[in-house]
Every structure is written in structure tokens, then in C-alpha cells.
Amino acid sequence: MPSELIHKFMRIDHLPHIWCAGCGNGIIMRDVAVALQELIDDPEVNLNRGKVVVVSGIGCSSRAAGYMDFDSIHTTHGRAIAFATGIKIAHPELEVIVLTGDGDCSAIGGNHLIHAARRNIGLTVVTFNNDIYGMTGGQYSPTTPTGDLGTTAPYGNIDRPFDIAQLAAGAGATFTARGSAYHVRETTELIRQGIMHKGFSLIDVYSVCPTYYGRKNHKGGAVEMLQWQKENMIPAARYYAMSEEEKQGKLLIGTLTHTNFPEYTAQYAKLIERAQAKAKKGE
Amino acid sequence: MSAMKKAVLMQGNEACVEGAIAAGMRFYAGYPITPSTEIAESCAVRLPQVGGKFVQMEDELASMAAVLGASVTGVKAMTATSGPGFSLKQENLGYGCLAEIPCVVVDVQRSGPSTGLPTSPAQGDYMQARWGTHGDHPVIALSPASVQETYRLIIRAFNLSEKYRTPVIFLMDEIVGHMREGVVLPGADELIINKRHISYHDGANKQCYHVPEGQYVPAMKPFGQGERYNITGLAHDESGFPTGSNAVAGALYTRLMEKIDHNLDDIIRVEEYMLEDADTAVVCFGGTTRAVMSAVEEARAGGMKVGMFRPITVWPFPEARLKARLHTLKRVLVVEHNYGQMLLEVQRVAAEKLPVAFLGRYDGTVITPSDILAKLREMEG
Amino acid sequence: MAGKRKLVLDPSWCKGCGICVAFCPKQALELEEEKVRLKADNECVLCGLCEARCPDYAIWLEDLEE
Numbered sequence: 036m037p038s039e040l041i042h043k044f045m046r047i048d049h050l051p052h053i054w055c056a057g058c059g060n061g062i063i064m065r066d067v068a069v070a071l072q073e074l075i076d077d078p079e080v081n082l083n084r085g086k087v088v089v090v091s092g093i094g095c096s097s098r099a100a101g102y103m104d105f106d107s108i109h110t111t112h113g114r115a116i117a118f119a120t121g122i123k124i125a126h127p128e129l130e131v132i133v134l135t136g137d138g139d140c141s142a143i144g145g146n147h148l149i150h151a152a153r154r155n156i157g158l159t160v161v162t163f164n165n166d167i168y169g170m171t172g173g174q175y176s177p178t179t180p181t182g183d184l185g186t187t188a189p190y191g192n193i194d195r196p197f198d199i200a201q202l203a204a205g206a207g208a209t210f211t212a213r214g215s216a217y218h219v220r221e222t223t224e225l226i227r228q229g230i231m232h233k234g235f236s237l238i239d240v241y242s243v244c245p246t247y248y249g250r251k252n253h254k255g256g257a258v259e260m261l262q263w264q265k266e267n268m269i270p271a272a273r274y275y276a277m278s279e280e281e282k283q284g285k286l287l288i289g290t291l292t293h294t295n296f297p298e299y300t301a302q303y304a305k306l307i308e309r310a311q312a313k314a315k316k317g318e
Numbered sequence: 319m320s321a322m323k324k325a326v327l328m329q330g331n332e333a334c335v336e337g338a339i340a341a342g343m344r345f346y347a348g349y350p351i352t353p354s355t356e357i358a359e360s361c362a363v364r365l366p367q368v369g370g371k372f373v374q375m376e377d378e379l380a381s382m383a384a385v386l387g388a389s390v391t392g393v394k395a396m397t398a399t400s401g402p403g404f405s406l407k408q409e410n411l412g413y414g415c416l417a418e419i420p421c422v423v424v425d426v427q428r429s430g431p432s433t434g435l436p437t438s439p440a441q442g443d444y445m446q447a448r449w450g451t452h453g454d455h456p457v458i459a460l461s462p463a464s465v466q467e468t469y470r471l472i473i474r475a476f477n478l479s480e481k482y483r484t485p486v487i488f489l490m491d492e493i494v495g496h497m498r499e500g501v502v503l504p505g506a507d508e509l510i511i512n513k514r515h516i517s518y519h520d521g522a523n524k525q526c527y528h529v530p531e532g533q534y535v536p537a538m539k540p541f542g543q544g545e546r547y548n549i550t551g552l553a554h555d556e557s558g559f560p561t562g563s564n565a566v567a568g569a570l571y572t573r574l575m576e577k578i579d580h581n582l583d584d585i586i587r588v589e590e591y592m593l594e595d596a597d598t599a600v601v602c603f604g605g606t607t608r609a610v611m612s613a614v615e616e617a618r619a620g621g622m623k624v625g626m627f628r629p630i631t632v633w634p635f636p637e638a639r640l641k642a643r644l645h646t647l648k649r650v651l652v653v654e655h656n657y658g659q660m661l662l663e664v665q666r667v668a669a670e671k672l673p674v675a676f677l678g679r680y681d682g683t684v685i686t687p688s689d690i691l692a693k694l695r696e697m698e699g
Numbered sequence: 700m701a702g703k704r705k706l707v708l709d710p711s712w713c714k715g716c717g718i719c720v721a722f723c724p725k726q727a728l729e730l731e732e733e734k735v736r737l738k739a740d741n742e743c744v745l746c747g748l749c750e751a752r753c754p755d756y757a758i759w760l761e762d763l764e765e
Contacts, residue, residue, distance in 0.1 A: 037709065037712065037756045037757075037759065038707075038750065038756065038759035038760075038761065039761075040759075041756045041759075045756075046548075046559070049559055050712070050756065051712045051714070051755055051756075051757075052755070054754065055714075056714035056715055056716040056755075057714070057716030057717070057718060057754065058754055059754065060754065061753070061754030061755055061756065062751075062752055062753075062754050065751070065756065084544075085542065085543065085544035085546070086542055088541050088542065090387075093551075100548070101548050101550060101559055101560060104546055105546055106541040106542065106545070106546055106547065107546075107547075107548045107549070108387075108390060108417075108541075108548070108549040108550070109548065109549065109550040109551065109552065109560075110383065110386075110413065110551065111383070111409055111410055111413050111551055113379075114379060114380070114383040114410065117375065117379065117380035117381075117383035117384050117387070118383045118384065118386060118387035119387060120347075120373070120375070120380070120383075120384050120387065121345070121347060121373075121383065121384030121385060121386065121387025121388040121389075121395070122387040122388065122390065122391055122541065123387075124345070124371050124373055124384070124388065125344075125345050125371060125387070125388035125389075125391045125393040125395070126391040126393070126541075126542055128542070129391065129541065129542050146376050146377055146380070147376065147380050147383075149376075150375075150376035150380070216752075216754075217752070219748075219751040219752060220751070245716075256716070256717070257716045257717070257718055257754075258716075258717050258718060258721040258722075261718060261721075261722070261752070262721070303366075303371060306366055307366045307369060309366075310363075310366035310367050311366070311367060311369075314367045
């Protein structure tokens with residue numbers, strides 16, 4: 036019998052999960068559960084668990100949907116956000132959370148990511164960003180740093196990587212943030228804020244893949260990779276107190292953008308009113 | 319006693335939308351493509367009026383995905399496209415088959431592989447409708463021959479989709495899609511509208527894909543009603559969770575096929591025209607039908623014993639119905655706007671018993687009654 | 700006010716990644732044959748960081764029964 040939290044929010048018959056030893060995905064999936072627990076417990080929010088839908092695509096990250104004891108749908112590769120868009124538009128009262136990976140959401144599903152951001156539809160997207168295609172055995176992804184190795188980048192990756200949070204922000208996402216597997220408390224809080232945000236939110240959470248990325252790139256095991264996150268990813272309060280020089284090579288853990296803009300399904304509800312008023316007038 | 323119903327002048331694509339709304343469709347996601355675009359345009363106007371939702375997605379793949387997403391929340395959902403877009407939808411169409419998510423996919427066929435002749439008629443997606451997505455999978459495809467039939471048949475498409483929890487392909491073509499004719503709109507009381515079966519199992523046992531003995535279709539509740547189950551495109555057990563068991567996967571695949579194969583009488587509809595005493599049957603579907611009917615009538619006027627056999631349910635192919643006719647026939651002519659696709663099905667069923675001739679056209683022009691008549695004469699020759 | 704708590708381990712769920720051991724502020728944990736355990740002489744302060752970072756949910760804090 037695991038902890039109360041895991042027992043309550045995970046399908047424990049299917050645990051332990053399939054992820055490798057030291058994979059960051061389990062940490063991030065727990066962050067999502069803690070954020071949901073807080074919103075369910077919060078009397079001001081009173082989130083209804085039965086109205087939460089967890090959507091994922093394909094890849095290591097996307098196995099998370101099946102483990103989470105909510106209405107959950109594990110869709111096709113890259114299409115999680117598109118499925119989620121249909122769910123949200125059909126039933127805007129649902130709290131739709133997309134769990135996806137770097138390949139799933141920024142390569143094969145990149146088009147859906149930018150257009151959902153552009154529409155500002157009220158989805159919360161949490162990426163399990165591990166810089167690699169893990170499920171297929173370690174091919175370079177759109178977030179693999181230049182120069183790194185993958186089974187399909189045997190001479191070093193010559194692509195430039197995406198910063199997924201900035202990509203979403205550039206496409207119009209009204210809440211974007213960056214978290215990490217190491218920074219549990221901060222990441223959980225960012226996910227909680229993302230769910231609360233009325234509009235499209237994306238929390239790009241850096242995971243770790245010791246099996247296919249760490250080993251191949253001589254970055255050590257899970258511990259060394261989390262240590263790197265600890266040293267190079269800096270929570271907002273400390274990050275903003277740093278000089279420009281100190282910020283060199285460091286990544287912010289925190290909110291990148293947070294703006295307000297009308298949410299898509301709310302706009303659609305108004306469109307329906309307009310259309311019906313017009314029809315009544317016989318126009 | 320009711321007053322004579324007035325016919326409304328409508329385009330096939332519009333009739334598709336009006337029928338779908340009458341069937342309860344309240345969600346449409348699509349991407350513009352000729353010659354189906356009027357379906358999207360009509361949905362954009364009409365759905366908000368009835369409290370439904372229309373969304374123009376970023377691409378064809380997203381449209382199909384959004385339709386499946388909407389459907390899992392219990393909303394009747396539709397998308398429409400044409401050949402190239404139909405190809406793009408195929409992966410998610412297969413997802414709908416495996417995960418058993420009802421929806422209707424309209425394909426207003428056009429000419430050619432690739433971009434082809436976008437504004438010209440064709441029926442080249444007949445086989446794609448059956449085999450477009452990968453793997454063995456169940457398919458129901460219906461094809462209307464007129465604007466009036468489009469209205470009625472799209473309702474049937476939704477009914478079958480909800481009843482069997484599977485995507486239904488509505489195989490239109492440019493001829494019917496862009497045809498304008500009078501449509502008599504049936505009253506709501508004249509229509510049978512199926513609702514999705516939900517939860518004849520015990521929701522608490524979490525076996526959402528459980529199907530009782532003798533039944534074929536699972537009955538989970540829509541998302542958002544607290545049932546908390548999993549849907550996946552992986553082979554899954556009755557709880558909806560992925561399985562690696564060949565036995566469990568095999569049983570699932572078999573049930574998916576059998577839910578269609580064991581209900582053929584319910585699913586299959588055929589129009590037989592002047593076939594009772596015919597020695598020659600012309601087999602056709604969809605937009606080719608009108609020319610065939612004219613040709614049949616002219617042939618009859620000229621003393622030839624010709625009739626028409628028209629699958630309305632084009633998939634599964636009405637094999638038993640055609641077989642039942644073979645003993646009275648001497649020959650069959652298949653007429654299609656393609657290089658010979660339904661022909662292959664007819665040959666499979668009939669070729670051992672009698673000669674099967676073919677008249678096809680795939681250059682973007684339309685087969686005329688005189689083309690068919692000439693072919694019939696040549697066959698009798 | 701939280702009641703008294705205890706640290707619980709389920710070695711059968713532990714995959715031996717060593718994350719909890721490495722980031723325990725009191726070095727109270729160790730791996731034995733790739734499974735986590737509390738050191739015999741440990742100074743665990745029940746901070747819960749091991750639970751938070753355990754990818755496999757094999758270690759957690761639980762309220763002590765009254």
C-alpha cells in the first residue's frame with residue numbers, strides 16, 4: 036500500500052510504472068497529483084475530481100495518463116492537444132490536463148501546440164521534457180542540445196533545440212513556465228497555477244532520462260542529472276536577484292509569461308449568444 | 319392530415335449538415351478542402367444557432383482528433399473532408415475504431431491521387447474507406463445517391479455510429495455534394511435517433527470495456543461523469559488499460575470485427591431497382607446512381623432486361639444480398655467513377671458464376687446514361 | 700498542526716535509482732542490493748524530500764496512528 040496520495044490518485048494496480056530506474060517522469064507525474072490534490076482541497080477552488088480529464092499522446096511521458104486515476108485518454112502520437120481541444124470545446128466545464136513529451140508536443144504535435152496557444156483555449160499542458168525519444172531508444176528530439184548524441188545523431192546533433200516554454204509564449208500562450216524534476220515544490224506550484232489560469236497554459240518540466248540520454252552523453256545517472264538541474268536551473272526569487280553575468284548558462288525555474296486574454300471557450304459561448312440572437316431576428 | 323410538406327432547395331453538402339443536426343450532431347471540427355468546404359461553412363453558421371460548436375482546426379489530423387475528443391464527452395461529432403484530407407485523417411480514424419469512439423467522417427470524394435482534379439467528381443476513395451487506416455479494423459461506410467437521401471442517410475450514419483461505437487464513414491462524392499435539388503424535410507417525429515448506450519455494466523468495477531455475453535458493444539459513460547476510466551489506442555483489457563497479452567488483444571480485435579460482422583442485416587442497406595426479372599444487373603453507388611437509373615430505364619424501354627443493384631451501405635460490401643441475385647442474372651456491369659474498386663468486390667462475389675464487366679471513368683468527367691447504354695448493348699452483343 | 704509522522708519504505712517498488720539517498724539532507728538513507736533502506740543510525744528529520752523526489756513512490760511519510 037503506497038502513500039495516501041498515490042493510493043488516491045493513481046491506478047495502483049498498474050504500479051510500479053514502466054519507466055526506467057531514475058526516470059524523472061514519475062516525479063513529475065506526482066507533482067501533477069499533488070497540484071490536483073491542493074486544488075481539490077482548496078475550499079476557494081473546490082475542484083471536482085470527476086471533471087478532471089487527463090490527456091496524453093505517445094511516448095514515455097504519455098504513459099502517465101493511464102496511471103492517473105481520472106478520466107484519462109492516451110491518444111495518438113502528437114495529437115494530445117488536438118484531442119484535448121475537442122474535449123474542452125465540447126464541455127468547457129471540464130478541467131483538461133495534457134501530459135506530453137518534447138517529441139510528442141514540439142515535433143510531431145508542434146502544430147497543435149502553437150495553435151492551441153494561439154486560440155488561448157483553457158488547457159493545461161505539462162511537458163515531461165527529457166531531450167530525447169526514450170520509448171524508441173534514444174533518438175534526438177527537438178530539445179536535444181546541439182552537439183549532443185542520440186542513436187540518430189551518432190556524430191553529434193547539428194539541430195538547434197527548441198525552448199518549448201518560449202515557443203508556446205511566442206505562439207500566444209497566456210501562461211508559460213519552466214519547472215524541473217529536481218525542483219518539486221516550485222514545479223508543483225507552477226502546475227497548480229497553470230491549472231488555475233483561465234487560458235492556455237504550458238509548464239515545460241525538464242525531466243531526466245538517464246537510460247538513453249544521460250548514458251549516451253556521459254552526463255551520468257539520475258543523481259548527476261538532477262544535480263545538474265539543481266545547479267543550473269534557478270528558482271525565480273534567486274534567479275531575478277542574480278546579475279546578468281551570473282545568469283549566463285542558467286535557466287529560470289518559474290513563470291515566463293502570465294497575461295490575460297479572453298479564453299477560447301468563453302468566447303465561443305458569447306458567439307453562440309450572438310448567433311442565436313441573430314437567428315431570432317431572422318437575419 | 320398534415321399539410322403537404324414543402325420541398326426545400328438544398329445542396330448535397332448542406333443536406334449533410336441539416337441531416338446531421340437533426341441526428342443530434344453538436345460538434346464539428348474540420349479543415350477547408352474542396353469539394354467538402356460547404357459542409358464546414360454550413361456548420362459554422364448552423365451549429366451555434368442550435369447551441370453546438372464549430373471549430374476550424376489547424377489541420378486535418380487535428381480535426382479528426384478533436385472530433386474524437388468531443389465524442390468521448392458524449393457529444394455527437396462530425397468532420398468532413400475530401401481525398402487528401404481523408405488520407406490525413408486515417409491514423410486517428412483507426413484510433414476511433416480501436417477505442418470505440420462514435421463519430422461520423424464525411425468524405426466528399428474528388429478526382430485523382432494527390433491533389434488531382436480538386437473540383438472534379440470521382441469515387442476513388444472506395445477502397446481507402448475500407449482499408450485507409452492500418453491494421454485489421456471494423457468499418458461501416460454509407461454512400462448517398464441524391465440530396466434527399468443524403469439528409470436521411472447521414473442520420474443513419476450517426477445512428478449506426480452510436481449503436482456500434484465505431485466511426486462511420488459517409489462516402490459522398492462531388493456529384494452529390496454539389497448537386498442542388500428539392501429536399502422534403504421529415505418532421506422530428508418521423509426520425510429515429512439513436513442514443514449512445516451507457517453503462518449496462520457496473521461502473522464501480524472499472525471494467526468499462528466489459529461486454530456481456532452475447533453483446534458486442536461496451537457502454538461506458540461519457541467523460542466528466544465520474545466513472546474515471548482509461549481510453550487508449552494500445553490493445554487494452556476490459557478496464558481500458560494497455561495489455562501485452564496476445565490472448566486479451568486477440569479477443570479485443572475479434573470482438574471489434576464481430577460487432578460488425580454479426581450484425582450485417584442491421585447495418586446493410588441496398589437499393590434494388592427493376593431487378594426482379596432482370597438478366598443484367600448494373601452495380602453502382604453514390605453519385606453514379608442517377609446515370610445508371612436513366613440508363614436502366616432507357617434499356618427497359620428498348621426491351622432489355624436490365625436492373626440496378628446499389629449498395630447504400632458500401633462497407634461492409636453487401637455480399638449476401640448480391641449473391642442472392644446471382645441465380646436469376648446472366649451478367650453484371652459495374653459502373654464507377656474510378657479505375658475499378660467496387661468492381662473487385664463484385665468480382666470476388668460473382669465472377670465464378672457469371673461475367674462481370676466494368677465501365678469506369680477517372681479523368682474527372684461524368685459517366686453519362688448513353689455511355690452506360692452503349693456498354694450494355696455491347697455486353698448483350 | 701500535523702500529528703506525528705513516520706517514514707515508510709516499500710522496497711518492492713524501489714528501482715534503486717539512488718535519488719533519495721543522494722538528496723537526503725541528513726544522509727539518512729542508503730542502498731542495499733539496489734533497494735533503499737534507512738541507515739541503522741540515522742538522523743531522519745521527516746522532511747519528506749525523499750518522498751517528493753522518489754520517481755517510484757517507494758518511500759513516503761505517513762501519519763502515526765494515535
